Amino acid sequence: MLVTPLDRHLAVLLVRAPEGSIERWTLPWGVPQASDGTLEGTAVRVARGALPSTPAWLEQAGAFADGRRHPGEVDLSVGFVGAVPVGTLSSPGEDAAWFPVSELQPLAPRQRAIVSAAAEGLRVRLDYAPVAFRLLPPAFTLSDLQRVYEILLGHRLHKASFRRALHGAALVEPTDEWRSEGRGRPAQLFRQAVKRRRPRRRTVRFDLLP
Amino acid sequence: MLVTPLDRHLAVLLVRAPEGSIERWTLPWGVPQASDGTLEGTAVRVARGALPSTPAWLEQAGAFADGRRHPGEVDLSVGFVGAVPVGTLSSPGEDAAWFPVSELQPLAPRQRAIVSAAAEGLRVRLDYAPVAFRLLPPAFTLSDLQRVYEILLGHRLHKASFRRALHGAALVEPTDEWRSEGRGRPAQLFRQAVKRRRPRRRTVRFDLLP
DNA sequence: TCGATTTAGTACCCAGTGGATACTAAAGTC
DNA sequence: GACTTTAGTATCCACTGGGTACTAAATCGA
Numbered sequence: 001m002l003v004t005p006l007d008r009h010l011a012v013l014l015v016r017a018p019e020g021s022i023e024r025w026t027l028p029w030g031v032p033q034a035s036d037g038t039l040e041g042t043a044v045r046v047a048r049g050a051l052p053s054t055p056a057w058l059e060q061a062g063a064f065a066d067g068r069r070h071p072g073e074v075d076l077s078v079g080f081v082g083a084v085p086v087g088t089l090s091s092p093g094e095d096a097a098w099f100p101v102s103e104l105q106p107l108a109p110r111q112r113a114i115v116s117a118a119a120e121g122l123r124v125r126l127d128y129a130p131v132a133f134r135l136l137p138p139a140f141t142l143s144d145l146q147r148v149y150e151i152l153l154g155h156r157l158h159k160a161s162f163r164r165a166l167h168g169a170a171l172v173e174p175t176d177e178w179r180s181e182g183r184g185r186p187a188q189l190f191r192q193a194v195k196r197r198r199p200r201r202r203t204v205r206f207d208l209l210p
Numbered sequence: 211m212l213v214t215p216l217d218r219h220l221a222v223l224l225v226r227a228p229e230g231s232i233e234r235w236t237l238p239w240g241v242p243q244a245s246d247g248t249l250e251g252t253a254v255r256v257a258r259g260a261l262p263s264t265p266a267w268l269e270q271a272g273a274f275a276d277g278r279r280h281p282g283e284v285d286l287s288v289g290f291v292g293a294v295p296v297g298t299l300s301s302p303g304e305d306a307a308w309f310p311v312s313e314l315q316p317l318a319p320r321q322r323a324i325v326s327a328a329a330e331g332l333r334v335r336l337d338y339a340p341v342a343f344r345l346l347p348p349a350f351t352l353s354d355l356q357r358v359y360e361i362l363l364g365h366r367l368h369k370a371s372f373r374r375a376l377h378g379a380a381l382v383e384p385t386d387e388w389r390s391e392g393r394g395r396p397a398q399l400f401r402q403a404v405k406r407r408r409p410r411r412r413t414v415r416f417d418l419l420p
Numbered sequence: 421t422c423g424a425t426t427t428a429g430t431a432c433c434c435a436g437t438g439g440a441t442a443c444t445a446a447a448g449t450c
Numbered sequence: 451g452a453c454t455t456t457a458g459t460a461t462c463c464a465c466t467g468g469g470t471a472c473t474a475a476a477t478c479g480a
Contacts (some may be wrong), residue, residue: 203367
């Protein structure tokens, strides 16, 4: 499942299903080949078939094999989530399209399950992997980054706190470029910082438990 | 992969490999059967073959299919992590044994990869699923619970903060039982509370990013 | 030209949290 | 009965999250 930020929502790339299918759209998918090497290799190959470039981030979302139907009639599917930087594929052409994850086209049942699991996996991985950064180009404004986090978390964030935490973790460094986008004050562009402060010890979080 | 807390470490259940295998031990594993229904059904069946009861918690850790060798010569393995409450299987018998996850017996390469991914997955899920509670019996002391969290996180926690956060989230409720274990003051037994306070909004955590 | 509007970015305040130290409480050990 | 061990609490402090309010720099429109 390839995702990108689109218009304050998370969008999923669907491709047109072949003639005769029940559903009109499907997730991009494919069967492993010997030349793929690993499962991730297969996922990269499938993704490159639908994109002008390789996803900026890719991770497995799980295996799915309950009785639910899959368009290829395969027994077992291994789902992946891939992050596509905003604007990478703005005109997907005739045979593909981005759909907001909340208003997807009808999908085969197993693909629907993959989308749910992958979207949930994205949120869980937010804290442990630079997913949000991979959904943006190398240089971005802090408002861009905050918007991505808001899309992924599903609610608004506080601007000052967001920046304080960001700078506190030394995760971004300013470039000397500025971007003026329509009206409003131009924003400074930042890039992800390579310097690493040693990660803080994980603490316990009881508030997220069901 | 079945895990349980054992002596301040996380332990993994291994079973003796059949005669003629390269390694002497393997993870419990099995091939899906039609009667299993789902992948999780298969995992439950496999777990029950090695345990006196069903694991208290079970979740998929991912699919593994790179070239690495697996004892059953299967193309693809789907790994699961299962939590076994402490003391459930204290004497596994001749053909099985608990090993600390840090000092495992030699395993087939793919199983080694499954153990690594599953252990990492456990830590990630700690915040979102009641894993720690499922590694304990229904009634437990707060020191027990803290010890499990320390085992899973890999470092000591602060007692007062741990309890403040725990009570703040209303996650446990006291029973009227006390447990006296050797010396020291007896500890009150608690159980997981069913009442739910609405979960707080997820905030951003930059400090865990690589 | 001069507001009004929009977006970027900062300053300040306050409540709540994480974590350290230090304490009391209740059991067993010698 | 003093000492040790484990349970559990109190107090203090630094820092964080998040609210309000402010300044800065751009466009739009009358």
